[in-house]
Amino acid sequence: MTAADDTTPDCGGEDVPWGEVAPEAARRLLVAAVAAFAERGYHATTTRDIASRAGMSPAALYIHYKTKEELLHRISSIGHTRALEVLSTAVARGGTPGEKLAGAVSSFVRWHAGRHDTARVVQYELDALTPEHRTEIVALRRRSDAVVREIIHEGVESGEFDVPDVPGTTLAVLSLCIDVARWFNVNGRRTPEEVGALYADLVLRMVSARR
Amino acid sequence: MTAADDTTPDCGGEDVPWGEVAPEAARRLLVAAVAAFAERGYHATTTRDIASRAGMSPAALYIHYKTKEELLHRISSIGHTRALEVLSTAVARGGTPGEKLAGAVSSFVRWHAGRHDTARVVQYELDALTPEHRTEIVALRRRSDAVVREIIHEGVESGEFDVPDVPGTTLAVLSLCIDVARWFNVNGRRTPEEVGALYADLVLRMVSARR
Known part of the structure; x- marks a missing residue:
């Protein structure tokens, strides 16, 4: 299971969680960030944690998001x-x-x-x-x-x-x-x-x- | 103002916040831990942060609490x-x-x-x-x-x-x-x-x- 999998029931009407976020790498990073922040809190989460959950490098994260x-x-x-x-x-x-x-x-x-x-x-x-x-x-x-x-x-x-x-x-x-x-x-x-x-x-x- | 000050209105009937905790150093550490956890979350707080908020050394903390x-x-x-x-x-x-x-x-x-x-x-x-x-x-x-x-x-x-x-x-x-x-x-x-x-x-x- 990768961080991009999301079995949360869809109650917002979207087909894909955070489908409004493009490109796909940026969307995967957002899904990973939600999971990490929800689990450990914002302050305890690093951008490295988020990149790793999304199966990406910290450098790849910075292409899409400059800061946490x-x-x-x-x-x-x-x-x-x-x-x-x-x-x-x-x-x-x-x-x-x-x-x-x-x-x-x-x-x-x-x-x-x-x-x-x-x-x-x-x-x-x-x-x-x-x-x-x-x-x-x-x-x-x-x-x-x-x-x-x-x-x-x-x-x-x-x-x-x-x-x-x-x-x-x-x-x-x-x-x-x-x-x-x-x-x-x-x-x-x-x-x-x-x-x-x-x-x-x-x-x-x-x-x-x-x- | 030190971490031991607490201006929260007293709605629990105690005279001193966490007055049931003794000795005084253990009480001060608890007050500091509540403030730190509430501010940054449990996972983002270290025992060093808590000791420092209480104006104590990490070693002094371990006398009272073995773990976070x-x-x-x-x-x-x-x-x-x-x-x-x-x-x-x-x-x-x-x-x-x-x-x-x-x-x-x-x-x-x-x-x-x-x-x-x-x-x-x-x-x-x-x-x-x-x-x-x-x-x-x-x-x-x-x-x-x-x-x-x-x-x-x-x-x-x-x-x-x-x-x-x-x-x-x-x-x-x-x-x-x-x-x-x-x-x-x-x-x-x-x-x-x-x-x-x-x-x-x-x-x-x-x-x-x-x-």
Whole structure:
């Protein structure tokens, strides 16, 4: 098995993990970096470790990525963009605020369960980014927050939800979904789909959705 | 400021952080290890880094801890024991299942917000423990799970809660509280007490508590 193999369930809609990254050597290095960062943490991983996992030389890595931080930035940027797409796609399907919220939560949970290695890296290693890159990623995160906050706000306006603290509830809903990446176990009792359905129901309860 | 200073709000009821650890040198090393692990991760931290943060020599460290893993085990063991005490103390105050659940959640959240460095280390570095130590810590975690599951079960039995999936809801409630350690910011808008109150309300909604 090489580092380019990836048996993670595909919940993002791509055919190949990190298929948006080209050329193939750059993609393989990114897959290796995600695995290494998830296993040992960003600070404990060297570019040599990553190159070796990808079956390449350190010199070959430097052709594609000048620094280890550039790899983390690329992973964070693509990971956060995918997470935002997952939420936006669910909302674009339309329906009542309750249907949109349930769809957004179940998709977001499936993504965090299915892509838990990527999600852990993008969620836990934010502080290792340069200040400039961190600002860029925080802006992407705010867009995900805004998608969920807007659905909750819409449900409150229409009288379908009862939520005294919309920003606080938005924070809690996203936090609940994100933490799936910490505890989800591919060998555990629940599939990503089952956790998604359970969490969609719990979140509709959190907003006291009229059903 | 030395590594032994600790301005983290005290939410565990101790007068001195890690006051249960003696002698003083062993306590200072533990405080330094928590800060180092939280900042750079377990694998990126050396025993030399920890000794240096505590203002001690590596040789002095070895008097108290034979390995880096021994420090992590001690931190995990004390951290999980405190978390379990926080939950058990809230339950021991008595009341209806709703009052017990609200009390347990708000205390647990305050602990994870106030002690977020410790909580991150004990929650994210489980895989770095030896198999034997990991088994011991997992047993402690199961006891915390059982405290929350038991309150929810009691509320369902008495008809005060409506919960179709008690184990899944227990998992979600604990996960929601634990993730506070990831996002909580001492300079942020909400105090640990405010997050505790918000989350207690959200969890009572998750169980459809009759109010």
